[in-house]
Amino acid sequence: xxxxxxxxxxxxxxxxxxxxxxxxxxxxxxxxxxxxxxxxxxxxxxxxxxxxxxxxxxxxxxxxxxxxxxxxxxxxxxxxxxxxxxxxxxxxxxxxxxxxxxxxxxxxxxxxxxxxxxxxxxxxxxxxxxxxxxxxxxxxxxxxxxxxxxxxxxxxxxxxxxxxxxxxxxxxxxxxxxxxxxxxxxxxxxxxxxxxxxxxxxxxxxxxxxxxxxxxxxxxxxxxxxxxxxxxxxxxxxxxxxxxxxxxxxxxxxxxxxxxxxxxxxxxxxxxxxxxxxxxxxxxxxxxxxxxxxxxxxxx
Amino acid sequence: xxxxxxxxxxxxxxxxxxxxxxxxxxxxxxxxxxxxxxxxxxxxxxxxxxxxxxxxxxxxxxxxxxxxxxxxxxxxxxxxxxxxxxxxxxxxxxxxxxxxxxxxxxxxxxxxxxxxxxxxxxxxxxxxxxxxxxxxxxxxxxxxxxxxxxxxxxxxxxxxxxxxxxxxxxxxxxxxxxxxxxxxxxxxxxxxxxxxxxxxxxxxxxxxxxxxxxxxxxxxxxxxxxxxxxxxxxxxxxxxxxxxxxxxxxxxxxxxxxxxxxxxxxxxxxxxxxxxxxxxxxxxxxxxxxxxxxxxxxxxxxxxxxxxxxxxxxxxxxxxxxxxxxxxxxxxxxxxxxxxxxxxxxxxxxxxxxxxxxxxxxxxxxxxxxxxxxxxxxxxxxxxxxxxxxxxxxxxxxxxxxxxxxxxxxxxxxxxxxxxxxxxxxxxxxxxxxxxxxxxxxxxxxxxxxxxxxxxxxxxxxxxxxxxxxxxxxxxxxxxxxxxxxxxxxxxxxxxxxxxxxxxxxxxxxxxxxxxxxxxxxxxxxxxxxxxxxxxxxxxxxxxxxxxxxxxxxxxxxxxxxxxxxxxxxxxxxxxxxxxxxxxxxxxxxxxxxxxxxxxxxxxxxxxxxxxxxxxxx
Numbered sequence: 001x002x003x004x005x006x007x008x009x010x011x012x013x014x015x016x017x018x019x020x021x022x023x024x025x026x027x028x029x030x031x032x033x034x035x036x037x038x039x040x041x042x043x044x045x046x047x048x049x050x051x052x053x054x055x056x057x058x059x060x061x062x063x064x065x066x067x068x069x070x071x072x073x074x075x076x077x078x079x080x081x082x083x084x085x086x087x088x089x090x091x092x093x094x095x096x097x098x099x100x101x102x103x104x105x106x107x108x109x110x111x112x113x114x115x116x117x118x119x120x121x122x123x124x125x126x127x128x129x130x131x132x133x134x135x136x137x138x139x140x141x142x143x144x145x146x147x148x149x150x151x152x153x154x155x156x157x158x159x160x161x162x163x164x165x166x167x168x169x170x171x172x173x174x175x176x177x178x179x180x181x182x183x184x185x186x187x188x189x190x191x192x193x194x195x196x197x198x199x200x201x202x203x204x205x206x207x208x209x210x211x212x213x214x215x216x217x218x219x220x221x222x223x224x225x226x227x228x229x230x231x232x233x234x235x236x237x238x239x240x241x242x243x244x245x246x247x248x249x250x251x252x253x254x255x256x257x258x259x260x261x262x263x264x265x266x267x268x269x270x271x272x273x274x275x276x277x278x279x280x281x282x283x284x285x286x287x288x289x290x291x292x293x294x295x296x297x298x299x300x
Numbered sequence: 301x302x303x304x305x306x307x308x309x310x311x312x313x314x315x316x317x318x319x320x321x322x323x324x325x326x327x328x329x330x331x332x333x334x335x336x337x338x339x340x341x342x343x344x345x346x347x348x349x350x351x352x353x354x355x356x357x358x359x360x361x362x363x364x365x366x367x368x369x370x371x372x373x374x375x376x377x378x379x380x381x382x383x384x385x386x387x388x389x390x391x392x393x394x395x396x397x398x399x400x401x402x403x404x405x406x407x408x409x410x411x412x413x414x415x416x417x418x419x420x421x422x423x424x425x426x427x428x429x430x431x432x433x434x435x436x437x438x439x440x441x442x443x444x445x446x447x448x449x450x451x452x453x454x455x456x457x458x459x460x461x462x463x464x465x466x467x468x469x470x471x472x473x474x475x476x477x478x479x480x481x482x483x484x485x486x487x488x489x490x491x492x493x494x495x496x497x498x499x500x501x502x503x504x505x506x507x508x509x510x511x512x513x514x515x516x517x518x519x520x521x522x523x524x525x526x527x528x529x530x531x532x533x534x535x536x537x538x539x540x541x542x543x544x545x546x547x548x549x550x551x552x553x554x555x556x557x558x559x560x561x562x563x564x565x566x567x568x569x570x571x572x573x574x575x576x577x578x579x580x581x582x583x584x585x586x587x588x589x590x591x592x593x594x595x596x597x598x599x600x601x602x603x604x605x606x607x608x609x610x611x612x613x614x615x616x617x618x619x620x621x622x623x624x625x626x627x628x629x630x631x632x633x634x635x636x637x638x639x640x641x642x643x644x645x646x647x648x649x650x651x652x653x654x655x656x657x658x659x660x661x662x663x664x665x666x667x668x669x670x671x672x673x674x675x676x677x678x679x680x681x682x683x684x685x686x687x688x689x690x691x692x693x694x695x696x697x698x699x700x701x702x703x704x705x706x707x708x709x710x711x712x713x714x715x716x717x718x719x720x721x722x723x724x725x726x727x728x729x730x731x732x733x734x735x736x737x738x739x740x741x742x743x744x745x746x747x748x749x750x751x752x753x754x755x756x757x758x759x760x761x762x763x764x765x766x767x768x769x770x771x772x773x774x775x776x777x778x779x780x781x782x783x784x785x786x787x788x789x790x791x792x793x794x795x796x797x798x799x800x801x802x803x804x805x806x807x808x809x810x811x812x813x814x815x816x817x818x819x820x821x822x823x824x825x826x827x828x829x830x831x832x833x834x835x836x837x838x839x840x841x842x843x844x845x846x847x848x849x850x851x852x853x854x855x856x857x858x859x860x861x862x863x864x865x866x867x868x869x870x871x872x873x874x875x876x877x878x879x880x881x882x883x884x885x886x887x888x889x890x891x892x893x894x895x896x897x898x899x900x901x902x903x904x905x906x907x908x909x910x911x912x913x914x915x916x917x918x
Contacts, residue, residue, distance in 0.1 A: 003578070006310040006391035011577050015589035016548045019533040023602055023642070026887070047577045048546075048589070052538040135382050142381045161379065162709040163405055163625055165412035166698040167548065168639055172707020186393055188384050 003198045010187055011195075014041075015048040016167060017146060017183040018130065022048075022055045024171035025128035025179070029121070032058040032085065034070040035247050036203050037132035037184060040192055043201050044183065045130075046082070056130070057084040059120055063112035064089055065100060065249040067225050073204045086124070090116035100251040101230040108249070114299045118154045121178065128171055128179045136188045140292035146185045152176030156295045189245075190270050197263040206244045207266065209258040213237040220254035309390040311519055314410040314443065316397045316434045317420030322451045326420060326489040327383060327396060330511075333496050334385040380406045389515060403430075404437060404672040408623045408712060411441035412698065416517045418510070420449045423456045423486070427469040433658050435470075439477045440621060440674065440714070442694060445517050446474070448484040449510060453502060454491065460504045477661055485510050524585065528552035528560070529688075529696055530592065530606040531641035544575075545592045545600055550641065550695035552608065554590070555583045560606040562598060563614055563686050569594040601841075603643035605686040605696070612696070614684040615718035619653070621690075622669070622677050622701070622713040630669040630677075630711065633797040637707070637830055638679065640699035640715075646682040646804075646830050647701075648797040653677060676716070682804045682834055690714035704830050705882055737817035741775045744916045745814045747839045748907070750823040751832060751886065752849030753878045754864055755856040757895045761849060762823040764904035769819060772908075774917055777813045779806055781824040794875050800831060807835035814843060819916065827883040845914075847907065848889035853878050855896060 003011070022028055030045060032038045045054055060074055078085040092098075093111045100108045121129055135142045145161050147169040162170055171179045184192075196203060214221040215235050224237045229251070242255035243266075260266045291299075317323040383394040395410035397403065411417060417438045421431050431448075438446050448470050456462045467484035474482045485494060486502055487510060493499025496511040508516065529550040536544040554560075554571060561568040574581045575591040584590045592606070600606065624630050630649065638647040654663040655675040669675040690697030701711040738745050748765065750758040759780055766778045785792065789805055792798040803826055813820045826832050836844040856878060857865045868876035875881045886892075891910060893903045911917050 008578075009310045009587065012548065012587055012589040015577055016533070019546055019589070020642075023534045044577075049536070050575070050591075051542075052536045052544070136384050142383065143379050158379065163409045163712065164709075165409050165700065165712045166694055167413075168698070168700050170639065170700060170702060170707060170709050172637070172702055174706035177706075186382065186384070188386075190386070191391075 004194065007191060007195050007198070010191060011044065011047075013167075013186065014044045014183040017169060017181060018045050018048040020169045021128055021130050021147075021171065021179075021181040021183070024169070025126075027124065027126050028056040028128045028130060029059045029086075029124055029126040030054070030056050031117075031129055031131040032060050032074075033132070033248075034060065034066070034074050034204060035132070036192055036196060036207060037134065039201050039203050040187075040195055041130070041132040041184060042077075042083070043199060053082045054084070057086050057124075059086045059088065059124070059126075059129075061113060061116045061120060062087050062089045063108075063116070063249050064093070065108075065112065065251060067204075067206055067223070067247060067250045067253075069204055069206050070247060086120070088116060088120035088123070090119060099228070100249060101228075105252055108252075109294065109299070110297070112249075114294060114297050117299070121154065126178070127173065128181055130181045130183065132184050133182050134184050134187050134189070134192075138291045140295060144182070144185075144295075146182050147171055148180045148182065149173065150178045150180060154178065155297065158292070158296075190267075193263070193267050193270050197267055204247065206247050209241055209243040209261050209265075211239045212242050212255065214240050214242060214255055221257075222253070223250055223255055225250040309519060310393065311390055311416065311514065311517060312393045312395065312414050313514065314395050314397060314407070314414040314417040314438075315420065316403075316407055316410070316417065317430075317449075321420045321422045322489045323396075323420045326418075326449065326451065326487070326495070326510075327394065329489055329492060329495050330394075331383060331385055333492075333511075334387060380410050387511070387515065392514070403433070404623055404674065405625045407434065407437045408441055411438055411443050412694070412712070414441070414443045415519045416445040416447065416514065417443045418447045418449050418514075420451055421466070423450050423452045423462060423466065426466045427473060429659060431470070432473055432661060435473055435479055436477050436656065436658065436661055437674075439479050440623075442690060442714075445481045446479055446483075447510065447513050448482060449487050449489075450484060451487045451489050453486045453493065453499075454488045458486075458488075458499075458501050460502075463505070473661075483507070483513055485513060524553050526552040526586075527610055528554040528558065528606075528608040529612065529693065530554065530560070530590065531643070531686075531695070532600055532602055532604050532606060533642050535601055536591075542593065543597060545594070545606060547590060547592075547606075547642065548695075549584050549586050549588050549590055551586050551693050553583055553585055554592070554608070558608050560592075560594070560608055561611055562600050562604045563607055563611050564604050564684060565599040567598040569596050569598045571595075603641075603645075605641065605643075607686070612686050612688050613718055613720045615687055615720055616681050616684055617650075617678065617719045617721065618647075618681070618685075618687065618715050619676065619678050619717045619719075620699070620713040620715050622675055622711050624669040624671055624673050624675065624711045626708070626710045627671050629671075630675070632667070633795055635704060635796045635800045636701040636710065637704050638681070638685070638699050638713075639702055640685060640687055641696055643685055644702075644830075645685050646704070646800055646834055647679040648682075648800055649677050650680045650797075651678040677713075679713075682800055683837060684720075685718075687715050687718050689716060689718070704828055705884065734815045734817060737815070739817075741817050742918065743774055743817070743819060745817050745819060745843065746911075746916050747810045747814060747820045747822060747835070747844050748847055749810075749826070749832065749835055749844060750821070750847045750849055751826045751889075753851060753853055753856045753883055754825055754876070755859045755861060756849045756851035757859075757893075757900060758823040758825075758849045760900050761893065761895075761903050761907075762821045764900055765907050766821050768904060768908050769911075769917070772917065774819060775817065776819045776821060778821045779810065779823070799828075803828075803831040803835060807838040810835065811838050814839060819911075825877050825883070827877045827881065829884045829886070832886065845890040846886050847891040847893065848886045849893050849895060850885070851895045 090111055098111045133141055145164045213224045215237055243258045244255055260269045381396045385392050397407040397410040419434045450466055463486045486505055487494045494509045496509055530547045531550055532545050532547045534546040556571050556574055558571045559568055572595045573593040574584050576588055632649055632652055635648045638645050653676040655666045655673050657664045688696040697715040699713045700709050703710055750762050752758050766776050769776050789802050792802050810820045810822055867873045868879040877883050
């Protein structure tokens with residue numbers, strides 16, 4: 001299948017942004033979350049720099065609560081000769097045994113994601129982190145720059161954003177400041193799927209419908225991915241035909257009932273769906289304006 | 301979501317106007333019509349509308365667009381937002397600029413890439429000063445097509461006479477500022493008249509709906525027969541034999557076999573390969589992200605432009621329009637890092653020629669530019685720059701002014717005219733080349749650039765190094781900061797522009813001595829990284845060794861052989877580095893000297909050893 005013209009424009013824009021990020025930073029890194037956006041981002045990065053290898057490592061912030069299928073996918077990728085995959089988990093999270101069932105989403109997210117990310121960036125001395133966030137995902141993201149300035153401590157101040165004109169991206173910073181670069185800013189979820197389909201990009205099996213063990217809880221379906229799952233009284237796992245539109249920590253990721261087992265079927269489903277992608281990400285709505293708050297604290 | 305794309309493409313559209321004009325309603329409508337608002341987002345919108353909204357039980361679309369908590373609570377749009385939707389024929393990117401707050405800065409940003417602008421006005425109010433501003437900025441930023449959406453036609457009884465009179469007023473404004481492609485469309489965004497379908501209540505209107513007018517716009521693109529311009533983002537050497545030049549083609553068409561020149565270095569080569577994201581290709585068009593291989597190795601680095609004939613000029617002075625974006629006013633004499641294409645050069649504002657009076661749309665004299673003002677300025681460049689008028693190329697005519705410390709974006713400019721004072725000068729070829737001169741002295745010419753705080757020990761160590769080299773029979777020249785200011789640079793003070801010029805002249809003089817085959821020892825505080833990078837660039841890669849004389853400021857104050865720190869502390873000297881002016885330490889100096897731990901003699905010896913190791917002396 002040939003690439004629609006608008007995706008060719010977006011592809012060129014993303015490659016331009018990736019090259020600016022690599023050229024302007026001293027120690028860039030690419031955040032790799034194993035999801036579909038990360039798969040597209042990696043595919044674009046390979047195109048941007050070939051025939052040379054990627055000029056930055058990949059960093060996976062492992063919360064230890066990801067789907068097992070995601071970790072297997074990541075470990076397979078790490079075998080590729082052209083990528084260098086770093087993995088970091090917050091040692092305090094391990095020491096304190098932070099888990100989604102006992103501590104809830106706010107603490108879980110702060111320890112395993114925000115704090116862990118800040119540790120890994122500081123440890124690697126990275127002045128710029130490339131990530132796959134899109135502006136259509138969430139309304140505070142719609143207001144963020146493609147090169148987003150972070151103050152010392154990785155915090156984001158929406159009122160201190162730099163004007164971003166033409167194709168000029170500014171990664172110059174004062175000591176202690178860093179930049180997050182978002183090459184997929186102008187892509188929509190449908191663009192991502194259409195591109196995956198057209199380019200034949202490999203993605204985690206969780207995006208395709210399959211019989212999976214799920215529990216219905218608070219109106220959503222949660223997959224029982226391992227024996228750490230804590231059942232509430234009366235709950236039991238049932239096999240349902242489901243898939244995931246967005247993947248993260250399995251206890252916080254809602255499955256959707258679906259029969260889409262191929263990319264064609266997923267794209268067809270996308271064109272008719274009336275529910276937003278991140279509605280399945282339970283941590284987004286745990287507080288008012290919660291994405292903006294997480295970003296202010298240093299979440300990507 | 302929407303139906304599959306038949307033919308496709310992408311259009312970038314700027315929307316501007318105030319909330320009162322019904323802009324959010326209009327955008328909300330467009331997003332709805334094309335299925336870009338999912339059900340759960342709609343539910344959240346209804347929830348927020350009850351809490352913060354101004355529309356009673358109906359959804360308040362402004363809240364859909366206002367993404368930040370502060371915006372929703374205060375009911376104002378603070379920042380530019382991007383929205384996406386897709387019709388049967390193409391994909392749209394809407395850049396939505398707030399009407400009041402920071403309007404110039406936000407609108408200029410949203411307009412910088414826009415193919416079309418929708419200016420929204422209230423039919424009851426007609427053309428307001430704000431409409432004139434929006435039109436002026438659209439013109440300034442080179443937005444090719446402007447649609448005037450005259451909204452709330454229901455509130456004036458769909459009266460054609462009112463519409464005609466507003467359209468005529470706007471046509472007069474457009475003529476005054478030189479906007480060519482404008483079109484007026486009557487709307488009732490709330491009910492959807494003329495948004496996507498003709499409004500039956502306005503049967504007298506024969507023109508297109510807003511959507512039809514947008515669908516008829518073509519994305520701005522450079523003429524395919526224009527000369528090719530490739531600003532180089534990165535140079536890659538995956539192995540010893542190959543070099544690739546990476547960049548986005550800013551204009552024209554580039555083909556395998558074309559002769560391209562690096563205008564800065566004055567060298568050329570033929571294009572051997574072109575690699576696009578989709579693979580190996582014979583040609584690339586404007587906007588493509590390309591990887592290029594040449595038929596031979598020439599001197600090219602990031603910031604250079606590979607170009608086909610006719611070649612662009614190498615400017616050392618530019619005149620430009622500038623949108624000033626920070627609270628501190630722009631004053632003459634201020635130096636910046638100028639970012640244009642992939643180049644970063646130092647520029648000094650030598651004149652503020654005037655500013656735009658938005659009420660009369662005329663040019664008025666001024667000494668400074670305040671935040672959100674638009675002015676005309678002249679900039680003198682410390683390094684030659686490949687650029688083109690903004691009307692020829694947004695990519696090679698649009699630039700940012702960055703703070704030389706910390707890199708904050710302070711303004712955005714558009715090149716009006718680029719001037720090269722060397723236009724009529726040709727380089728004279730000489731028989732005795734720099735290499736011949738150096739060989740006769742049994743040394744490799746280099747610049748040893750000493751940088752550090754005042755009283756850090758630069759001059760002392762530089763002097764010891766020169767004595768040792770002369771004792772070894774080498775040929776040297778020492779340039780010292782204080783001494784140069786007695787002669788060559790006695791016309792320069794300590795303001796920012798003069799500091800830039802001071803280092804520029806020293807860099808050029810060092811270069812002349814390099815050509816003579818000498819080892820140049822330069823000892824200058826040179827507090828700005830960008831200035832030292834300039835000196836490195838002028839000397840040429842491999843011929844510049846940065847020596848960081850690292851002495852803590854407390855120790856410098858204690859030594860203070862000339863009593864300068866004491867005077868600065870007492871307020872008798874201003875702009876003194878280390879007291880009330882900043883110093884940026886080198887990130888990766890070739891030599892890093894710690895003067896607390898080692899005596900000056902030992903450090904000088906270490907430098908001479910290092911020169912031997914590098915093959916500078918042999």
